Amino acid sequence: MSIKPTRTEASRPANRWTAAIGIGAAVLLVCGLALAMPGTVLEASIRGLSIWWEVLFPALFPFFVLSELLLGFGVVHMAGTLLDPLMRPLFRIPGLGGFVLAMGTVSGYPVGARITSRLMEQGLVSRSEGERLVAMTTTSDPIFLIGAVCTGFFGRPGIAAVLAAAHYGGAIGLGLLLRWTVPKAAAERGQAKPAGGRLRLALQAMHRARLADGRPFAQMLEQALRSSLQLMIVVGGLVVFFSAGLEVLTASGLLDLLRDAFGWLLHRFGLARELSVALVQGTFEVTLGARAASGAGLPGTLPSLQDRVAAAAFVLSWAGLSVHAQVAGLMSRTSWRYGPFLRARLLHALLAVLLVYALWPVLYRG
Numbered sequence: 001m002s003i004k005p006t007r008t009e010a011s012r013p014a015n016r017w018t019a020a021i022g023i024g025a026a027v028l029l030v031c032g033l034a035l036a037m038p039g040t041v042l043e044a045s046i047r048g049l050s051i052w053w054e055v056l057f058p059a060l061f062p063f064f065v066l067s068e069l070l071l072g073f074g075v076v077h078m079a080g081t082l083l084d085p086l087m088r089p090l091f092r093i094p095g096l097g098g099f100v101l102a103m104g105t106v107s108g109y110p111v112g113a114r115i116t117s118r119l120m121e122q123g124l125v126s127r128s129e130g131e132r133l134v135a136m137t138t139t140s141d142p143i144f145l146i147g148a149v150c151t152g153f154f155g156r157p158g159i160a161a162v163l164a165a166a167h168y169g170g171a172i173g174l175g176l177l178l179r180w181t182v183p184k185a186a187a188e189r190g191q192a193k194p195a196g197g198r199l200r201l202a203l204q205a206m207h208r209a210r211l212a213d214g215r216p217f218a219q220m221l222e223q224a225l226r227s228s229l230q231l232m233i234v235v236g237g238l239v240v241f242f243s244a245g246l247e248v249l250t251a252s253g254l255l256d257l258l259r260d261a262f263g264w265l266l267h268r269f270g271l272a273r274e275l276s277v278a279l280v281q282g283t284f285e286v287t288l289g290a291r292a293a294s295g296a297g298l299p300g301t302l303p304s305l306q307d308r309v310a311a312a313a314f315v316l317s318w319a320g321l322s323v324h325a326q327v328a329g330l331m332s333r334t335s336w337r338y339g340p341f342l343r344a345r346l347l348h349a350l351l352a353v354l355l356v357y358a359l360w361p362v363l364y365r366g
Contacts, residue, residue, distance in 0.1 A: 033248040040251050041244045048243030051287060052236040055148075059141060061232050063107035067115050068224035070099075074209030076115075080124075081202035092179040096124055097133050105168065108141025109319055113327040114231065120334040127335045128182055134336065135344035136175035138327060139168060140286070140316045148287075149312060153294035159309050161363040162356060166313045169359075170351035174344060235326055239285070242322035246284040255280055272303035275311045282315030285322045289315035306360050313352035318345050 034041045070076050076099050084095030091097060096119055104112025113134050120130045140149075145167060150160040215223070249255050262276035277298055282289020293312040295302045302308070324345070328338055 029254075030245045030248060033252050033254075034244065037248050037251060040247055044244040044247035045240050048240035049236065051243070052239045055144070055287075056235060056239065057232055059143065060107065060111065060235065061228055063103065063111045064114060064228035064231055065221075065224045067103060067111065067118075068227065069220060071115075071118055072210075072213045072215060072220045072224070074206035074213070075099075076119075077124075077209040078202040078206035081205045082198060085198075090179070091132070091136070091175045092182045093129050093133055093175075094125060097129070100133055100137050104137030105139055105171075106141065108144060109138045109323045110235070110326040110330055112137025112139070113330045117330050117334055117336070120331075120336065127337075130331075130334065130336055131340050132175065132178045132181075132344075134327060134331065135178060135341055135348070136171050138319055138323065138341075138345070138348075139171050140319075145316065149290045149294070149316070153291050153296065154305075154308070154312075155294075156305070158365050159305070161365075162359050163309055163313055163316075165359050165363060166352045166355035167316050169355050170313075170317055170348050173351050173355075174348045177347070178344065231330070234329055238322055238325045238329070242285050242320070242325070243288070246281065246288065250280075258283070271307055271310075274298045274300050275303055275307060278308075278311045278315060282311075282318060282320060284320055286315055286318075286320035289320060306356070306364075309360075310353045310356040313356045314349045317349040317352040 076096060079099040080094055080096035082095065083098030087093050087095045087098045100112050100115045100119070103115055116125070116130050116133045116137070119125045120127070125133065142164065145164055146157070146160045150163060151157050213220075259276045259280045262279045263273035266275055266279075267273050275293070275298070278289050278292035280289075281292045290312050292298060293308050293315055295308060324338075324341070327341065
């Protein structure tokens with residue numbers, strides 16, 4: 001007896017073909033525009049390379065190397081055992097997720113995705129756990145949020161408390177919402193039942209992981225440096241590509257329709273249409289979008305500070321297609337799916353905007 005594929009299974013090849021055709025057409029379009037505007041592409045590429053070398057490389061490279069070393073020494077496994085009683089009830093994720101959450105918050109995107117991909121490759125977290133973990137740990141680092149956005153772009157350190165609470169609070173809220181997509185019984189499966197002290201179990205887990213790795217420190221460091229450098233080159237290439245692509249699409253006028261659509265949507269919610277410029281740029285690249293939200297390059301009279309901070313919170317939480325591509329590249333060797341991540345980014349962005357308006361009277365001291 002033959003079993004007919006379900007409608008969802010039958011539609012997957014068609015969806016993949018549609019996505020492939022759409023991506024191919026977009027790449028051809030950008031290539032054609034780049035050939036027509038080589039000077040614009042060169043200037044945008046230089047700006048993207050500057051962002052990578054001066055900001056991203058020194059901010060991300062040490063954390064990439066450190067995460068590899070901590071995995072090799074079993075520190076991640078020790079932290080997972082210690083944090084298991086906290087992470088499972090709150091997020092229905094193993095305690096290893098607590099380490100990823102801490103590292104992702106401190107170092108920013110896409111470090112959380114990098115560590116999660118390694119955990120999934122080692123079979124330490126499932127696909128569902130990995131997808132939810134990447135969704136809630138794809139956040140900006142505090143140095144960029146406070147130093148670059150609040151102080152540098154806005155010139156107002158007083159908004160840091162509101163923006164940070166909205167951005168990181170939205171990530172925690174997203175994790176709490178996503179926990180309900182997993183049955184409680186499935187989340188509790190595999191939970192450690194300590195026969196001794198929690199610290200003793202954590203040290204034992206660290207020791208077992210170190211023995212299983214078995215590499216001497218020199219070899220571990222060499223491989224960590226090599227793999228981290230390769231990842232940084234990929235990150236830099238994506239930043240340059242999206243910076244150049246956004247510039248040529250803007251210069252050609254093809255993004256005017258998207259800008260008008262964002263403007264109409266903002267007007268429907270009683271917000272200033274001028275913020276559509278920040279949303280369009282933030283759709284592709286988070287740094288450019290956050291800078292535009294501060295007021296740089298916005299046409300006409302500047303919207304209120306509260307609305308501009310809300311736009312910045314949206315851009316930081318959405319993270320831009322450049323970061324999406326970085327995360328997808330890091331997770332490509334796992335069973336991770338982009339669809340749930342895309343929906344999570346939109347939900348995080350909306351939660352961050354709502355939190356800005358809710359917390360503004362309480363936390364802003366202008």
